[in-house]
Each structure stands twice: as structure tokens, then as C-alpha cells.
Amino acid sequence: MIPPGKENLPDLIRLKADEGAFGLMLHGIRAAERTAEELEDDIDFWEVRGYGTWCVFERETGNFLGICGLMERxxxxxxxxxxxxxxxxxxxxxxxxxxxxxxxxxxxxxxxxIIAVARFTNHASRAVMQDIGMTAAGDFRHKGHEMLVYESVASPAAAKP
Structure with a gap:
């Protein structure tokens, strides 16, 4: 995983325009222009916060697989x-x-x-959250969908002051 750069824009445009890849994300699929704006935001977010979204690549082939990371909701x-x-x-x-x-x-x-949110019907995403140790922490409705909130709370020994 690496922080995104301008060189990743073509991959990000394809990913974020794909209904199967991005249709369940907050605000759904993106137009190319919006994806370019989000990339600039992601680059700035890394500079300010020291964390953000990564591009995920397959180790063996170097193929772009998607994105993963942290964002402020x-x-x-x-x-x-x-x-x-x-x-x-x-x-x-x-x-x-x-x-x-x-x-x-x-x-x-x-x-x-750190929280994560998934539609109630997105069983695959919910399974990932549970498998990595996140626990249920609430729910809400968004655009007619039941959304589940999961959380991960750092142990006091792991947290920095």
C-alpha cells in the first residue's frame, strides 16, 4: 500500500466509476473530475494529518487492486x-x-x-470488519439504507499520548 499520487489518477478514475467497485461507497460512483478533486484532497490530507487513503497493489504482479485507508467522515x-x-x-x-x-x-x-460503516446488506464488507476485530457500535439510516457502524478502540498501551 502506498499513498496515492497523481500517477494513480487513471486507475482511480476507473475504480471510482465502476458500479461494482464503488457503488456501495458513500455518495456512490464518481465522475472523472470528482475523482481528480478527491485525489488532490487525499494528497493534501496525507500532508496535514500523516494518514489517509492508500492505493492497494498485488505484491506479485503490481496490479492495482483498489484503495484502503482512513478518512474523516x-x-x-x-x-x-x-x-x-x-x-x-x-x-x-x-x-x-x-x-x-x-x-x-x-x-x-x-x-x-477508528470506525467503519457498511450497509446492512453488504455482508462481505461486514465480514472483513468483524474478521479484523472491529465490533458493532451502532446503526443509522442513510438514503433509505440501514447502515451499521463498527469500531476499533486502541488498547491504552498501543495508543500514543
Whole structure:
């Protein structure tokens, strides 16, 4: 996983325009122009916060698989884990590995609580959250969908002052 750069824009445009990859994400699929704006935001976020979204690549081939990382939710719920991979990359443990790495990175960077949100019907994403040790922490409705909130709370020994 590496922080995104301008060289990743073509891959990000394809990923974020794909209904299978990004249709379940907050605000859904993106136009190319919006993806370019989000990339600039992601680069700036890394510079300011020291964490953010990573591009995920397959080790053996170097193929772009998707994104994973940490973001501040626009609804004020906190710093959230997010991930979106190509549909053909699913079921191989990539999301689980990337999500676990993002949680570990976030807690090591001093984030005491990290949440993740998934639609009730998104069983695959919920399974990843549970498999990496996140626990149920609430629910809400968004655009007619039941959304579940999961959380990971750093142990006091792991959290930075």
C-alpha cells in the first residue's frame, strides 16, 4: 500500500466509476473530475494529518487492486476505515489484509478510535470488519439504507499520548 499520487489518477478514475467497485461507497460512483478533486484532497490530507487513503497493489504482479485507508467522515462520526477493491479482487483476503494494516497504522499514529460503516446488506464488507476485530457500535439510516457502524478502540498501551 502506498499513498496515492497523481500517477494513480487513471486507475482511480476507473475504480471510482465502476458500479461494482464503488457503488456501495458513500455518495456512490464518481465522475472523472470528482475523482481528480478527491485525489488532490487525499494528497493534501496525507500532508496535514500523516494518514489517509492508500492505493492497494498485488505484491506479485503490481496490479492495482483498489484503495484502503482512513478518512474523516463528512457526517462527523469520526475517523473511518474505508476500502474499495475491484470485484474480481474480492474473496482473496486483500481487503482484510489492507484493512488490518490501515487499522494498525491508525492506532500506531495515535488514533484511539477508528470506525467503519457498511450497509446492512453488504455482508462481505461486514465480514472483513468483524474478521479484523472491529465490533458493532451502532446503526443509522442513510438514503433509505440501514447502515451499521463498527469500531476499533486502541488498547491504552498501543495508543500514543
Amino acid at each position: 463528512p457526517d462527523g462520526r469520526g475517523v473511518a476505515l474505508r476500502y474499495a477493491l475491484w470485484p474480481q479482487s474480492r474473496g482473496k483476503g486483500y481487503a482484510r489484509e489492507a484493512a488490518r494494516a490501515a487499522l494498525d497504522f491508525g492506532h500506531a499514529a495515535g488514533l484511539p478510535r
